[in-house]
Amino acid sequence: MAKKLLLENAHVENIRSYGVYRDRGGYSAVEKALKMTPEAIVEEVKKSGLRGRGGAGFPAGMKWSFMAKPEGVPRYLVCNADESEPGTFKDRYLMEFIPHLLIEGLVVSSFALGSNRTYIYIRGEYAWIVDILEQAIAEAHANGWLGKNIQGSGFDCQIYVQRGAGAYICGEETALLESLEGKRGNPRIKPPFPAVKGLWDCPTVVNNVETIAAVVPIINLGGEAYASIGVGKSTGTKLISACGNINKPGVYEIDMTISVEEFIFSDEYCGGIANGKRLKACIPGGSSVPILPANLLLKTAKGESRLMNYESLADGGFATGSSMGSGGFIVLDEDQCVVRHTMSLARFYRHESCGQCSPCREGTGWMEKILMNIEYGKGKMSDIDLLWDIQRRIEGNTICPLGDAAAWPVAAAIRHFRDEFEWHINHPEEAQKRNYGLANYADVRDAVLV
Amino acid sequence: MIRYSDLTMVTLTEDRLKKVQEIIAHFPEGKQKSALIPVLHLAQEQEGWLSAGIMDHVASLLQLDPIEVYEVATFYSMFHLEKPGRYVFEVCQTGPCMLKGSDDIISYIGERLNIKPGGTSADGLVTLKPVECLGACGYAPMMQLGKHYREHLTRQRVDEILEECRKA
Ligand SMILES: Cc1cc2nc3c(=O)[nH]c(=O)nc-3n(C[C@H](O)[C@H](O)[C@H](O)COP(=O)(O)O)c2cc1C
Numbered sequence: 001m002a003k004k005l006l007l008e009n010a011h012v013e014n015i016r017s018y019g020v021y022r023d024r025g026g027y028s029a030v031e032k033a034l035k036m037t038p039e040a041i042v043e044e045v046k047k048s049g050l051r052g053r054g055g056a057g058f059p060a061g062m063k064w065s066f067m068a069k070p071e072g073v074p075r076y077l078v079c080n081a082d083e084s085e086p087g088t089f090k091d092r093y094l095m096e097f098i099p100h101l102l103i104e105g106l107v108v109s110s111f112a113l114g115s116n117r118t119y120i121y122i123r124g125e126y127a128w129i130v131d132i133l134e135q136a137i138a139e140a141h142a143n144g145w146l147g148k149n150i151q152g153s154g155f156d157c158q159i160y161v162q163r164g165a166g167a168y169i170c171g172e173e174t175a176l177l178e179s180l181e182g183k184r185g186n187p188r189i190k191p192p193f194p195a196v197k198g199l200w201d202c203p204t205v206v207n208n209v210e211t212i213a214a215v216v217p218i219i220n221l222g223g224e225a226y227a228s229i230g231v232g233k234s235t236g237t238k239l240i241s242a243c244g245n246i247n248k249p250g251v252y253e254i255d256m257t258i259s260v261e262e263f264i265f266s267d268e269y270c271g272g273i274a275n276g277k278r279l280k281a282c283i284p285g286g287s288s289v290p291i292l293p294a295n296l297l298l299k300t301a302k303g304e305s306r307l308m309n310y311e312s313l314a315d316g317g318f319a320t321g322s323s324m325g326s327g328g329f330i331v332l333d334e335d336q337c338v339v340r341h342t343m344s345l346a347r348f349y350r351h352e353s354c355g356q357c358s359p360c361r362e363g364t365g366w367m368e369k370i371l372m373n374i375e376y377g378k379g380k381m382s383d384i385d386l387l388w389d390i391q392r393r394i395e396g397n398t399i400c401p402l403g404d405a406a407a408w409p410v411a412a413a414i415r416h417f418r419d420e421f422e423w424h425i426n427h428p429e430e431a432q433k434r435n436y437g438l439a440n441y442a443d444v445r446d447a448v449l450v
Numbered sequence: 451m452i453r454y455s456d457l458t459m460v461t462l463t464e465d466r467l468k469k470v471q472e473i474i475a476h477f478p479e480g481k482q483k484s485a486l487i488p489v490l491h492l493a494q495e496q497e498g499w500l501s502a503g504i505m506d507h508v509a510s511l512l513q514l515d516p517i518e519v520y521e522v523a524t525f526y527s528m529f530h531l532e533k534p535g536r537y538v539f540e541v542c543q544t545g546p547c548m549l550k551g552s553d554d555i556i557s558y559i560g561e562r563l564n565i566k567p568g569g570t571s572a573d574g575l576v577t578l579k580p581v582e583c584l585g586a587c588g589y590a591p592m593m594q595l596g597k598h599y600r601e602h603l604t605r606q607r608v609d610e611i612l613e614e615c616r617k618a
């Protein structure tokens with residue numbers, strides 16, 4: 001059983017309530033942190049090796065140390081609870097079941113960063129979670145963990161929950177800040193980075209929900225002890241939200257030493273492929289990261305077992321690897337159509353593009369249309385090269401990474417499943433009636449597991 | 451598209467106006483524009499959609515130009531710029547839900563109500579709105595109905611939910 005740092009108490013009865021959370025040792029990280037200096041807390045987070053859990057995996061302690069501290073200018077901490085990357089539902093789980101963990105992490109982090117007003121920006125659709133968070137905030141207030149002069153430390157802090165209103169792009173940190181300022185979610189050109197010029201032009205740190213929650217065990221255990229869990233630069237534990245054609249979809253806390261194979265097939269996690277089907281493909285880190293066929297998913301190009309951590313999932317680069325991303329683990333069984341799935345993701349990115357940059361605005365629309373043509377039996381062989389060309393022209397040519405996020409899934413689908421695209425184009429009638437199946441990316445598990 | 455034809459001035463109820471003041475207080479002096487999205491949620495909750503009239507009211511509450519409100523209202527997909535049916539079935543159609551049969555759920559709802567995606571049933575009860583990933587991919591197929599999610603949908607669950615709406 002893997003060590004749990006975040007979800008250990010998630011299923012304790014009434015853990016949502018302050019009393020139960022406190023009885024289980026809750027808010028001890030705040031007690032400890034308030035006796036430290038802000039610099040010492042940042043140092044612990046640096047030592048922990050914690051990487052941002054929102055998708056990019058940037059070291060959290062380093063990000064914190066970039067926060068500018070001009071005299072007389074307020075600084076802000078903003079918690080990114082926008083969670084809209086397809087396949088990702090871990091932040092929701094954490095907030096819904098153990099909201100005080102996030103609040104506790106926010107108090108510690110706000111103290112470390114000198115933020116007296118901290119915002120949780122939550123996607124608008126999570127409306128009922130707003131109530132849960134506001135209840136937890138009110139309880140924290142009533143018990144002296146928020147407000148003025150917290151526990152006699154002289155530190156003041158308020159936390160406010162702000163709802164978005166349906167826009168994936170508002171998960172991108174600068175679009176989020178625009179939205180929090182009451183505007184359209186158009187990403188800003190960087191630099192300047194939020195750490196210098198963020199919310200209302202003040203220094204701001206934006207961190208994912210899970211990143212902030214992880215600060216609690218880091219302070220409780222100490223940075224070094226946290227870093228000793230996991231492997232290499234994948235320290236601590238990671239929440240993975242698993243979905244698609246598996247027996248046990250859900251949110252799992254893993255330590256990053258287990259193999260992808262164990263994660264998918266063991267009863268402790270996904271419990272294998274549903275309905276006795278075979279594994280075809282997987283998008284291991286949310287819709288924006290490359291899809292991998294079963295053979296490349298379970299083993300790296302060197303033939304080693306692939307592990308559920310940042311380095312191993314990325315092994316082989318985009319040629320034969322993928323990425324940890326946001327931890328949204330999407331599994332496709334042998335009956336699924338890669339063309340149709342890619343079309344659906346292309347539609348998503350077209351819908352979510354903010355429209356500021358032409359390559360993204362136009363390119364996502366073109367990719368969706370071409371993929372629809374192929375899916376609905378009107379594709380031409382030259383469409384595959386055209387798609388490749390369009391995605392290549394988006395990547396790296398836009399203001400924010402949504403352009404790349406739209407390009408990569410299409411590129412990876414063509415790279416690894418070209419024959420399935422060709423089959424669609426050559427057999428338009430048949431492709432309407434049945435799916436291509438496993439082909440040569442067969443689930444290699446039979447050969448691996450004895 | 452904003453329905454400029456509907457300019458009847460509408461105002462928020464007393465308790466909602468109080469809520470507006472509370473929201474404004476979340477932000478530093480002079481940053482009341484930040485309250486815009488939450489206040490638009492309040493307005494939509496009251497009216498069921500955002501008419502030009504209610505948006506102009508919101509603009510005056512937050513000392514904004516109406517255009518600042520319109521440009522925000524048109525950006526975010528949760529805001530309805532046309533009056534929808536009494537219930538909006540916001541069914542997720544993105545990849546992970548598709549893997550679990552969201553296509554079938556969407557077409558079944560369409561069949562039951564005799565409408566296309568985006569349409570509203572003749573009795574004005576239900577609007578079917580396919581939406582993108584709602585962060586419930588592990589509990590797919592699913593939809594949002596009001597404030598809450600309905601997960602693990604099947605044709606039978608859809609029938610039950612329709613019945614529930616008819617009775618309510
Ligand atoms: C299009 C796009 C969408 C994003 N969506 C999210 C999101 O929903 N939640 C999140 O935490 N980060 C999201 N990010 C990453 C944020 O920009 C930012 O890197 C992150 O919030 C930083 O937090 P972390 O360092 O704790 O991971 C997104 C980025 C892009 C480009």
Ligand code: SF4
Pocket residue numbers: 169186187352353354355356357358360361398399400401402403
């Ligand atoms: S890449 Fe796309 S989403 Fe990002 S700023 Fe440009 S148009 Fe907007």
Ligand code: FES
Pocket residue numbers: 086087088542543544545546547548582583584585586587588590592
């Ligand atoms: S894909 Fe439907 S909720 Fe995520």
